[in-house]
Amino acid sequence: MNYTDIKDKSLTELNELLKEKKVLLFELKAKLKTMQLTNTSELRAVKKDIARIQTAITATK
Template sequence: MKAQEIRTKSVEDLNSQLKDLKAELFNLRFQLAINQLENPMRIKAVKKDIARIKTVLRETEMREGA
């Protein structure tokens, strides 16, 4: 997911997507713990997506506050 794609979405969409990604990360970590994870690089990708979404949400928050 690109930052440009994230910036075009609404805050509600971003919050719901953030919730979904956190749940996916939890499941991936659980799979890693029981040695059933097929693609360990997916954890890294999900973490980066979470960080991108949080960054855009914070930028939006700062813009509205100013």
């Protein structure tokens, strides 16, 4: 997900997307703790997506 994809969305869409990504991050962390996560780079990608969404939210305010 690129910042250019995110910056055109409305504030409500960004908040929904942020909520989804945070739930996904929680699930990935739980899988990591139980040794079920095979691709650990997913954690980093989701964290970066969350940061991009938060940046877009701040820019729209």
